[in-house]
Amino acid sequence: MKTVLITRPMPEPVLERARKSFDVTLRQSNAPLSSNDLRHALREYDLVMPTLGDMFDAHVFEDVPRPRCKLLANFGVGYNHIDVAAAARVGVAVSNTPGAVTDATADTALTLMLMSARRAGEGERMVRSGQWEGWHPTQMLGLHMSGKTVGIVGMGRIGQAIAQRCFFGFGMAVKYFNRSPKPMEFEAERCESLTEMAAQVDFLVVAIPGGGETRHLIDAGVFAAMPSHARFINIARGDVVDERALIDALREGLIGGAGLDVYEHEPKVPEALRKLDNTVLLPHLGTAALEVRMSMGMMAVANLEAMDRGAALPNAV
Numbered sequence: 001m002k003t004v005l006i007t008r009p010m011p012e013p014v015l016e017r018a019r020k021s022f023d024v025t026l027r028q029s030n031a032p033l034s035s036n037d038l039r040h041a042l043r044e045y046d047l048v049m050p051t052l053g054d055m056f057d058a059h060v061f062e063d064v065p066r067p068r069c070k071l072l073a074n075f076g077v078g079y080n081h082i083d084v085a086a087a088a089r090v091g092v093a094v095s096n097t098p099g100a101v102t103d104a105t106a107d108t109a110l111t112l113m114l115m116s117a118r119r120a121g122e123g124e125r126m127v128r129s130g131q132w133e134g135w136h137p138t139q140m141l142g143l144h145m146s147g148k149t150v151g152i153v154g155m156g157r158i159g160q161a162i163a164q165r166c167f168f169g170f171g172m173a174v175k176y177f178n179r180s181p182k183p184m185e186f187e188a189e190r191c192e193s194l195t196e197m198a199a200q201v202d203f204l205v206v207a208i209p210g211g212g213e214t215r216h217l218i219d220a221g222v223f224a225a226m227p228s229h230a231r232f233i234n235i236a237r238g239d240v241v242d243e244r245a246l247i248d249a250l251r252e253g254l255i256g257g258a259g260l261d262v263y264e265h266e267p268k269v270p271e272a273l274r275k276l277d278n279t280v281l282l283p284h285l286g287t288a289a290l291e292v293r294m295s296m297g298m299m300a301v302a303n304l305e306a307m308d309r310g311a312a313l314p315n316a317v
Helices: 012-021 035-044 059-062 083-091 103-118 119-128 157-170 194-198 220-225 245-249 272-274 290-308
Strands: 002-007 023-026 045-051 071-072 093-095 148-151 173-177 203-206 231-234 257-260 278-281
Touching: 002 012, 002 035, 012 023, 012 093, 035 290, 045 290, 059 083, 071 290, 093 203, 093 290, 103 157, 103 203, 103 257, 103 278, 119 278, 148 194, 148 272, 157 173, 157 203, 173 194, 194 203, 194 220, 220 245, 245 257, 245 272, 257 290, 272 278
Parallel strands: 002 023, 002 045, 045 071, 071 093, 148 173, 148 203, 203 231, 231 257, 257 278
Antiparallel strands: none
């Protein structure tokens, strides 16, 4: 029976399934693997189920050039914490969990859009602090979302799910920035320039993978192009955004607000960002529904099982 390291606590049914096929070691901590833990995992286990924050970068694989581990079955769709090319050079395959996270992440994007537009975070803080003095006609006026224009950066599964909700649920015009056109069942305009699209939208939503190619794609130039009332929403990866440029844009009133579920140096959130009233800040809740995390776990285990029997990985990356 092959050995498997699962790097975080998981829903019990996921563990039950894994234990039927493998000798499972479950790490009880929710903190990312340390530098030593990363190398130990490659040396001492046949298979590993890592997740966000477990930084299997090129240096880790260089230090373990002949790993015992043959698969990193990532729990999550994003895998920018794993250097896939470096893993392949030492014979380690990588898989992820696409599909399972699509609807939940899209729902989180719409949650942030509505919360930012209607100043829900500010309003709740007012009520909780006892400062609310009652309704009046000009209290906390925000942005009406229906009929507005959304610009989506990245039109993969999640981007399309966000676009669908915006178009059919709120009657919004949809624009998107993507390497190639995407056929969709509703009208959506592909833009050739990110900054040109940013200048035309009321909401700019990021839904692209993290990693070297997209790091700081959303920079000061993008924020400067946005209308002053526009909201910026990120449910992708924190390093896609130049966080300092975002803080400056919010402070200077270049944009109307931001809704964030991810951060550049997660879980560290800059104090400057936390102090701003025009931000909605969530603790990476994108897939935080039990049935979604169950589905993700089962998908990851299915990849472990496929590797064990020598079959093609269902979700190889």
